[in-house]
Amino acid sequence: MLTLKSTLKDLIDLCTTRNACKEAQTWMAKELEKDKSITLDKLLAIYVDDVNAPEGWAAWNLEVNGKDFDSGVKDMFIAKIKNEMTACQVYIKCAPVLTTAQDTTLKAVYKGKLPIAEKELRDGIITRATAEVAP
Amino acid sequence: MASPTDYRFAGTAANVDRDSKTAWSSIDYAKADDTNYAQPYSIYKNDYGDWLRLTNFGFTSTHIPEGATITGIEFVICRDGRAADRCNDSALYLYANGAVGNNLASATKWPSTEGTATYGGPTDMCGTSLTQSDIVANTFGVQLSVAWGAEGITFLVDYIKIRIYFTEGGGATVKPHYYYLQQ
Numbered sequence: 043m044l045t046l047k048s049t050l051k052d053l054i055d056l057c058t059t060r061n062a063c064k065e066a067q068t069w070m071a072k073e074l075e076k077d078k079s080i081t082l083d084k085l086l087a088i089y090v091d092d093v094n095a096p097e098g099w100a101a102w103n104l105e106v107n108g109k110d111f112d113s114g115v116k117d118m119f120i121a122k123i124k125n126e127m128t129a130c131q132v133y134i135k136c137a138p139v140l141t142t143a144q145d146t147t148l149k150a151v152y153k154g155k156l157p158i159a160e161k162e163l164r165d166g167i168i169t170r171a172t173a174e175v176a177p
Numbered sequence: 178m179a180s181p182t183d184y185r186f187a188g189t190a191a192n193v194d195r196d197s198k199t200a201w202s203s204i205d206y207a208k209a210d211d212t213n214y215a216q217p218y219s220i221y222k223n224d225y226g227d228w229l230r231l232t233n234f235g236f237t238s239t240h241i242p243e244g245a246t247i248t249g250i251e252f253v254i255c256r257d258g259r260a261a262d263r264c265n266d267s268a269l270y271l272y273a274n275g276a277v278g279n280n281l282a283s284a285t286k287w288p289s290t291e292g293t294a295t296y297g298g299p300t301d302m303c304g305t306s307l308t309q310s311d312i313v314a315n316t317f318g319v320q321l322s323v324a325w326g327a328e329g330i331t332f333l334v335d336y337i338k339i340r341i342y343f344t345e346g347g348g349a350t351v352k353p354h355y356y357y358l359q360q
Binding site: 062063064065066096098099101102105125126127128130131134155156157158159162163167168 | 220221222223224225265266267268279280281282283284285296304324326328
């Protein structure tokens, strides 16, 4: 289980085994070069603030690695998600690994901005995942 | 009750930058119902692409008389995810010299084979207050951005077609165009 005190190296190892995209691997490698012992609390703070760091990586991490992160790490990835459809899809796909507070944070990103998607969820046309996503 | 125009296809297609994301290719293929397709290519995982903007649908005052009241806008997107659970709408807006109304994106995954999705309807203005003059302008249309999970794959859009529901000035019932052709 990775926590905010885990190192970037731990995250890189996990992401490499799960076939993270080149864009994310490049970004992580660059940060590792700057600070070889950086922990996830510092790294993810940089990630959230870096406008050039891909938001999709947060969604991917939550979907693929969510069960391997503690709540603090997931909170940081969720903080990166500003695109309403990305937030909605994470809310749908990652339900088994999200807390009620994390659900609320994601819903706040898309609430009132995606009337069709929100209706699909309300009406049960789209249902939230009930099992963890296999890596 | 309002009646619809015929469905009409776009006369103009454009790729428009959205946050410096992946561009569409073969965009002109989204202007007709045929066997050719516009398509984005996913470079990164869990990302979204540029706008496919289709305009110039060719509505005129012959289709929608001046003074008519627009009561609904309906459009159909024919798309193909090429496999299950690969992609979905990221953002979808009507366009009238700028994105207008609600983000109409559905969270439903695109089908694994070619299929259509219908948006709006006879009494659904899609969050806009567009008028006859907005719709007959060649800048009226729709723009779509697609979201995907995997990298290195493509998705297809065959066409987007639009029809407009309206009542003539004074709210009188409007007959469909073929009624007049039969007279």
